[in-house]
Amino acid sequence: MTTLALAYDIQIIAFLCHIFLWILPGKGILLEDISDADPFLYRNFHEILNMDAEIMDQDVLGLTFVFEVESLGSRRELELCPNGKVIVVDSNNREYYVNMLIQHCNVTSI
Template identity: 60%
Template sequence: MDPETVDQDILSLTFAYDVEELGPRTTIELCPDGKDIVVNSKNRKQYVNLLIQHRFVISIASQIAHFSQGFSDITTSSIKTSLFRSLYLEDLDKMFDGSGAAISVEDWKAHTDYNGYEENDHQISWFWKIVKCMSAEQRKVLLFFWTSIRYLPLEGFRGLDSRLCISRTSESCEHLPSAQTCLHLLRVPPYFNRVMMQNRLEMITQEHIGCSFGNL
């Protein structure tokens, strides 16, 4: 944004921002008397730096301190030194965000139960054959639609807090599958054939649909 536009105060920014936590809205000042300091072309760089500092460092300092204390409680000084010498940022990403590796259909199948279906039913057989033919991205979208989980733990499906389930629904075959993500439950109508099921699964594994958490 050009300096002239900033100096016209079109954005109405000051060295303060509002946060809402459990209802009440609080104004956080980025510096002393920040709510009275208007952002302009001369101080905008300082404003951005202070805003980043507050949002990504100061605002989470308490949580980081508790995490650090908890980590210290379960490790010794020598273990921490050894750990951090051999630990890379990519390792931490995997520890906190899970594995970005391709999803194993066999592992998925082994950790899935059935309600209203039997493992040897045509619909279940079609389902896993279709999933096996999906692209890696489609499997991720299906997993997210089913569970609201984007990445699996490092242990795979056995690292989840509960097993997954495919449940037979009484809805007509015109309906798409739906999900109760908190229960890891996928509700699938008794489709008449594999082509029909594949068509429905392809619809819910589109990125913009899969992100709706199964509420179709």
């Protein structure tokens, strides 16, 4: 719809999420920045960061540096970093994991 409005020189009212205002000048996105845009992701990431270190190191969540994408009924895995499939998320790298997911979901995938 936006493309048609531009083609016919019609003004439309569009609201941008504040995350895009951080992306445009090239600033990074932090966890607190996504709290309004995606409360579900914010809550899940916050729980990962606040989880007890001993429990996190036991690999109870089974997380690796991989993001699953579903497209046209098929699923595929995207590695968030080189060799992401074999890197287990633990108490030492969970902040990096959350930051990689935030960047992927709000910058890279868009």
